[in-house]
Amino acid sequence: MKVALSAFLLLVTNDGAAAFVPTIPTPSTVRHGTRRFTQNEPVDGIASSVGEATQRLGPMSGPTVWTEFSRIAQEHNVANLGQGFPDWLPPQFAVDSLVEAALDSQQSPHQYTRTAGHPNLVNQLAKRYSTHLKRDIDPMTEVSVTVGASQALYLSLQTLIQPGDEVILFEPFFDLYVNQVKLAGGTPVYIPLTFVPYESGDDIVSGGDWVLDPLVLKKAVTSRTKAIILNSPHNPTGKIFTRSEMESIAEALDLAGPDAVVLSDEVYKYIVHAPPMNEDGRKGESSLCPGHIHFASLPGMWDRTITISSAGKTFSATGWQVGWCIGPKRLIAPIHRLLPYIQFCASTLVQEALARALPRADEPYEGYASYYEYLKGKYTRKRDLLGKALKAAGFAIPDYNRTPGGGFFIFARIGKEIQECIPADRLNAPNPAAPGGIARQDWALCQWMAEEKGVLCIPASPFFSQERAIEGASDEFVRIAFCKQDDTIESAALALFDVTGETSANGESSSVLVDDKVDVR
């Protein structure tokens, strides 16, 4: 090849400048497959805009559940319980922290900062995690700041995964994980969580628990397993992984070999609205974060874990995009090396703002012992508001008196009556954004409710692998958010109640619904 030849000659004959053969990092496993052109066809012979990354993403570079349901939300008047972010402001002390930082001309946090993370912030994070994990965390080598937890995950995968490596995901999963694994050239391996209903029977649709079967997990471990992604509290089910389940994950990690790592996504950890009940279940909790067990605090797991979290969910400021990774130097150092090339540094200003907000969050707030207690109280109340509405409307939900839960979603099960109301022409209709190109029961219901009933929820299928979705594993579930103003939840409650055409507050719409019901039958 022309360039390589001239470079080689330079190497041999040059007696001046240092010569160097350019390396082309192409291990044999990198795909050079045929290009698939999706909607990025070249224009009149102009170069293709499809590169390796977009090829690896495949259909994910097309319409997704998010683009579809955002579009629907914009086109219809809906009570939006789909989006995973609050519709209220961050607490005043957080806003004040950002304003103060912006106006501080002494410190002036307006220019580039340390690429690995702004010193004021990493010092705070190291202090907190030292308490969480009961060890001394070094702010300079064991902490990395990123643009949100999403980027923390992306970077962790980029440093760990080579093409062909396997990453274990528990199904259902936040769909971001799959695409990030693919971007890194890895192969996702799906371990389904088992849904164990409280009651079973032909006509019974009840709530239940999502459970990890350790045998299924261990069987999936191979010599290619490089990472396991743990998300607790879990999106979309709200599950809190038990200590015993975490111990199985630790055992699976050992099986996978010394290079395998757990990526522990803990963004909802301050929203544990239904903590584990018994003492055993609460063993190992952090005193600063009751109800939550940090995976890295398990015996032997500090060295095998990258702990990931962010400010967005905790401070109702998802747009600030401040996330972080905590872990041993050997795992964090590679992330530090990559950061300068991804963006040089995360925004100094928001990092400084968070550094100022963190200590304030520990102080009494709105009658609660701390902002964290307030946040939990707020979400618990909203969970109950939504939960009651869902049950009245015919959905089955977890019983939070027996099933621990966290985060701000209810993973509700579609009751029989609701199933029967879904218009036949919507069920299994073709839809390019839906897994397998078909709007199965969960998708059809959500789309119908959003387009015609005034309430938007997210179907479960995008959180499952395509294989399992087309088998029907996700057909009965929808994800419904309660990080919303009470008004929104109440409007949603009315709309949900309306889904089966039962009596509604508005007599007129009730009669219209009765007619619809007749047509459907």
Next chain:
Amino acid sequence: MRMTVAAILVSSARAFVLPSRLTSSRGASRSLSAQLSPRLNGLDKPTVWHEFSPLANEYNAVNLGQGFPDWDPPSFVIDAMVNSVTPSMNRHANQYARSYAHMPLAQVLAQDYEKRWNIPIDPATQIATAVGCTNALYCALQGLLSPGDEVLLLEPAFDIYYAQVRMAGGTPIHVPLRPNPSGGATANQVFTLDLYELEAAITPKTKILLLNTPHNPTGKMFTRAELEDIASVAQRHSQLLVISDEVYEHIVFDPENVPHVSMASIPGMFDRTLTLSSSGKTFSCTGWKVGWAVGPPNLVKAVTAVQQWVNFSAPTPNQDAIAQALVQAREPYNGFDSYYAWLADDYKRKRSLLADALTDAGMVPVLPPGGFFIMADTSNIDFPLSDEVTEAMPATPMPRDWAMSRWLTKEVGVTAIPPSAFYSPDALHLAKNLLRFAFCKGDDTILEAHRRLQKYFKK
């Protein structure tokens, strides 16, 4: 500067580490370098910044190395940020932004580019925002390159370009902006691109030409004629795209004679050009990290398709504040027609201050028509060579400009960046008589540098 083949192989050994799956087995750990993804290969070296910032601190030197201002953003910009998060302003800027771009920002950018280029720009499909321009470029390269694709870099090139191209699996191919010392006094005269050399470097694998105008570190601004020539080369190779990094676009000293020209505005080039820029240099807020890409929908999509999964969106308050700032910046400011006019004038004054300082030191400043760096010719300066070795230096023995930079910091108390940090290993010799000085510093800082240079060199 003789080197044995062995020495070359040893110094580049790190770059050859391949994943050693053959040696891995359960119970035996692969070595750290083999265990980590190959995309990190060659990135373990500390950068020029890791060496010179601490050095400047250690010697209390006046730091004219770092490319960011030592003053606050203008108050209208800070006020905009306060507005963005203040509840009563109802700007709804605290939650996730639309992944492609926060619409208020996309709309303002579309307006600005439409006006400038006289081409319609759809804010919904033709603007992508990112966490600074570096991030926009990272996403663009990840989205557009496949392993083995070649990317033309005009060197000296911002050091991050090389690493980002390699991380995306691409092969950087360098084409020099050869310094022609007798070409004249300005960066445009001294640093020229040989079009034949450019075209000769193009192969069937060449996917992208990465342009930077105004250029870091030389301050060169590609003229319309030059861009047209480059365009005709590009158009002869249908697979070639242009990415144009224009972050210094508003720091332009002679807009009538040497205006900023975007490749996207050259006839025939819009559909094959992705234009990148950011707010950091323009609004003196490099820590805000709001960057963007503009172009035809299919090229913008390459950025958003990747960004969606890397960090989903750029911080909303920052995007929202810049949306306001960009509107304000069009208005009269401090007696000038616009904030941009004031900014350029302020920098022009600083350029003079620095040029005087360098001249008094016996250097020849190569005056830039834009940006905030001056490349100074140091051929006349004698200094004692040393056999120091540092981790970040690009070659052994230490290149002259690198050694001179260290000496200038320690002995004279002024820090500049050695341009060999921006050259490929084959071309380091092109930097030997040059140093890059920044003038994005308070007048006092530049004057202090002048004092120290004068003190040492005019003894």
